[in-house]
Amino acid sequence: xxxxxxxxxxxxxxxxxxxxxxxxxxxxxxxxxxxxxxxxxxxxxxxxxxxxxxxxxxxxxxxxxxxxxxxxxxxxxxxxxxxxxxxxxxxxxxxxxxxxxxxxxxxxxxxxxxxxxxxxxxxxxxxxxxxxxxxxxxxxxxxxxxxxxxxxxxxxxxxxxxxxxxxxxxxxxxxxxxxxxxxxxxxxxxxxxxxxxxxxxxxxxxxxxxxxxxxxxxxxxxxxxxxxxxxxxxxxxxxxxxxxxxxxxxxxxxxxxxxxxxxxxxxxxxxxxxxxxxxxxxxxxxxxxxxxxxxxxxxxxxxxxxxxxxxxxxxxxxxxxxxxxxxxxxxxxxxxxxxxxxxxxxxxxxx
Amino acid sequence: xxxxxxxxxxxxxxxxxxxxxxxxxxxxxxxxxxxxxxxxxxxxxxxxxxxxxxxxxxxxxxxxxxxxxxxxxxxxxxxxxxxxxxxxxxxxxxxxxxxxxxxxxxxxxxxxxxxxxxxxxxxxxxxxxxxxxxxxxxxxxxxxxxxxxxxxxxxxxxxxxxxxxxxxxxxxxxxxxxxxxxxxxxxxxxxxxxxxxxxxxxxxxxxxxxxxxxxxxxxxxxxxxxxxxxxxxxxxxxxxxxxxxxxxxxxxxxxxxxxxxxxxxxxxxxxxxxxxxxxxxxxxxxxxxxxxxxxxxxxxxxxxxxxxxxxxxxxxxxxxxxxxxxxxxxxxxxxxxxxxxxxxxxxxxx
Numbered sequence: 001x002x003x004x005x006x007x008x009x010x011x012x013x014x015x016x017x018x019x020x021x022x023x024x025x026x027x028x029x030x031x032x033x034x035x036x037x038x039x040x041x042x043x044x045x046x047x048x049x050x051x052x053x054x055x056x057x058x059x060x061x062x063x064x065x066x067x068x069x070x071x072x073x074x075x076x077x078x079x080x081x082x083x084x085x086x087x088x089x090x091x092x093x094x095x096x097x098x099x100x101x102x103x104x105x106x107x108x109x110x111x112x113x114x115x116x117x118x119x120x121x122x123x124x125x126x127x128x129x130x131x132x133x134x135x136x137x138x139x140x141x142x143x144x145x146x147x148x149x150x151x152x153x154x155x156x157x158x159x160x161x162x163x164x165x166x167x168x169x170x171x172x173x174x175x176x177x178x179x180x181x182x183x184x185x186x187x188x189x190x191x192x193x194x195x196x197x198x199x200x201x202x203x204x205x206x207x208x209x210x211x212x213x214x215x216x217x218x219x220x221x222x223x224x225x226x227x228x229x230x231x232x233x234x235x236x237x238x239x240x241x242x243x244x245x246x247x248x249x250x251x252x253x254x255x256x257x258x259x260x261x262x263x264x265x266x267x268x269x270x271x272x273x274x275x276x277x278x279x280x281x282x283x284x285x286x287x288x289x290x291x292x293x294x295x296x297x298x299x300x301x302x303x304x305x306x307x308x309x310x311x312x313x314x315x316x317x318x319x320x321x322x323x324x325x326x327x328x329x330x331x332x333x334x335x336x337x338x339x340x341x342x343x344x345x346x347x348x349x350x351x
Numbered sequence: 352x353x354x355x356x357x358x359x360x361x362x363x364x365x366x367x368x369x370x371x372x373x374x375x376x377x378x379x380x381x382x383x384x385x386x387x388x389x390x391x392x393x394x395x396x397x398x399x400x401x402x403x404x405x406x407x408x409x410x411x412x413x414x415x416x417x418x419x420x421x422x423x424x425x426x427x428x429x430x431x432x433x434x435x436x437x438x439x440x441x442x443x444x445x446x447x448x449x450x451x452x453x454x455x456x457x458x459x460x461x462x463x464x465x466x467x468x469x470x471x472x473x474x475x476x477x478x479x480x481x482x483x484x485x486x487x488x489x490x491x492x493x494x495x496x497x498x499x500x501x502x503x504x505x506x507x508x509x510x511x512x513x514x515x516x517x518x519x520x521x522x523x524x525x526x527x528x529x530x531x532x533x534x535x536x537x538x539x540x541x542x543x544x545x546x547x548x549x550x551x552x553x554x555x556x557x558x559x560x561x562x563x564x565x566x567x568x569x570x571x572x573x574x575x576x577x578x579x580x581x582x583x584x585x586x587x588x589x590x591x592x593x594x595x596x597x598x599x600x601x602x603x604x605x606x607x608x609x610x611x612x613x614x615x616x617x618x619x620x621x622x623x624x625x626x627x628x629x630x631x632x633x634x635x636x637x638x639x640x641x642x643x644x645x646x647x648x649x650x651x652x653x654x655x656x657x658x659x660x661x662x663x664x665x666x667x668x669x670x671x672x673x674x675x676x677x678x679x680x681x682x683x684x685x686x687x688x689x690x691x692x693x694x695x696x697x698x699x700x701x
Contacts, residue, residue, distance in 0.1 A: 156692055172462075173685050173688030173692060174685065176681060176685040177681065177685020178685070179685075180626060180677070180679075187548055187678070190540065193543060194540065197536055197538075197543055198536055201533055201535075201536050202529075202532075276529065325533070328532065329529045332529030333529065333530075336526035337522075340519050340523070343515060343519055344506075344515070
């Protein structure tokens with residue numbers, strides 16, 4: 001235990017260690033820039049590709065020299081959709097990364113913790129009992145539902161003494177109970193069915209600047225909160241006892257993480273419906289090249305998740321032209337096989 | 352410190368070589384649940400727009416009833432109740448098998464995506480082909496079997512391990528859920544309404560054509576599963592120990608998973624993916640019998656009792672055929688899981 005490092009070795013190691021670490025950090029920083037460039041590329045594609053394809057020149061014209069030509073109008077229409085994709089993608093990826101770190105569970109995603117189900121149940125309630133018909137009206141209900149279920153999962157999971165297993169079980173149980181309610185409402189009320197079936201599939205096509213404006217504050221708050229939690233969550237990855245010894249406030253970190261994840265995921269779900277796999281997938285992929293340090297995982301997830309979401313949306317617009325495949329379907333069809341591949345390739349269940 | 356209580360357990364000896372230990376509590380639980388299931392079945396037969404009293408139902412079933420009652424019971428309500436009993440039993444047994452093989456209390460067919468796979472098959476028939484009831488049943492069966500095979504093959508890597516099976520199943524389940532939501536957006540309103548009722552799980556309008564195939568399948572698969580229960584109990588000690596004890600673990604898993612997939616697919620095809628029966632029946636059975644091991648027979652009887660009681664509740668609470676049984680099992684199952692969570696936490700077990 002108390003064996004000292006031989007002095008020769010100490011001299012040899014001390015300059016090399018930090019240097020190597022700095023080099024590794026530099027590589028990761030460059031990688032992050034490359035990811036940002038990729039994001040810009042995909043966002044441009046998202047504006048250019050569709051039932052009416054545009055050239056790069058037309059996209060540029062529409063974005064920076066809008067004179068109301070036909071191309072400019074198309075750009076304007078697709079811009080809100082692209083912005084929503086960017087925001088929702090980042091929110092979903094970040095909330096997934098936080099939830100996975102919090103529950104120390106590689107399966108944790110908004111669906112598993114019942115947050116999607118809470119939002120869905122609230123939306124169906126809004127349609128059936130309050131006669132809400134506009135997207136702008138759902139947003140608040142979806143949000144309230146997600147928050148309520150987030151809090152409920154938190155308390156049932158044991159609040160102060162929450163463990164990963166308990167949180168996941170509480171989420172599953174609530175999701176299942178709400179699913180019964182959701183189906184009952186959809187069977188009894190045709191209007192609810194008519195609207196819910198388009199909402200539950202998860203789509204960006206209903207994007208509008210007003211709905212973006214409504215969810216934006218929550219997403220921004222959630223993003224900053226989540227990024228600020230990287231350090232304490234890093235400590236908690238080492239196990240509760242070690243984290244406590246390292247000076248992390250376990251309960252405060254858990255509560256804040258849950259809050260950040262619910263804000264992000266609730267806002268994203270409210271705006272585009274439940275989209276699975278983005279929050280589950282991206283942190284897995286990111287972790288494979290950043291390692292377990294959340295100070296890298298979280299920024300990478302924030303940048304790469306919208307790449308996945310927008311990429312999926314573009315693919316959905318191309319494959320069944322002139323109709324389109326909803327983004328929720330595409331992310332699941334892409335994400336599912338990739339997820340299974342990861343499960344097979346790696347030693348599973350390890351973060 | 353208390354000395355460990357030694358209870359003398361009855362043992363059934365057949366000849367000199369074979370002996371079976373009988374757990375009195377398990378036997379009592381199975382009998383009790385069977386009585387509950389059958390009594391509820393009689394109540395269910397009597398429930399509907401034309402109520403029939405308990406005694407009248409019994410006399411019809413024993414072959415000496417009023418001709419008018421006889422028609423209603425024999426042709427309309429008895430097949431529905433039989434489908435309910437068989438589907439519940441099949442779900443309970445399939446759930447117990449899956450949970451034992453995956454060694455995970457959440458490893459039930461509904462979580463592993465079998466329900467979703469069967470639903471995708473059924474929805475394809477409903478939405479793309481506006482198929483008949485028979486076509487929908489066939490579609491669901493094919494969907495479930497294909498999904499089950501896919502999960503097994505994808506989870507295979509020098510053997511099937513519990514965690515990988517569950518993870519792969521969750522992945523498949525998410526893909527299938529997305530496919531199902533897409534199919535529902537493609538449907539017109541009438542088909543969409545039909546699809547949602549089917550997805551919830553319902554016993555409405557089931558007749559003899561559903562009973563016979565299900566009964567035949569159960570007659571083959573239930574004994575096969577029960578015959579392998581001994582080996583399955585061994586695998587709880589870990590793969591290495593069970594190999595050493597002479598259990599061919601992978602072959603056993605393949606046989607039992609095939610049984611479970613067939614049972615769950617057939618049950619789903621007959622009644623839709625009734626939520627939570629496969630997940631909760633084994634858990635409830637285990638708690639009632641307080642017996643370790645897979646508890647296959649108690650789980651099966653518990654599944655049947657659960658489904659029939661839930662159907663009685665849905666008929667009594669919401670009026671006949673207003674809401675399908677899946678709504679009740681979903682709500683009750685969720686509440687049960689929450690209750691479990693709270694009590695287990697108090698006992699410090701989770």
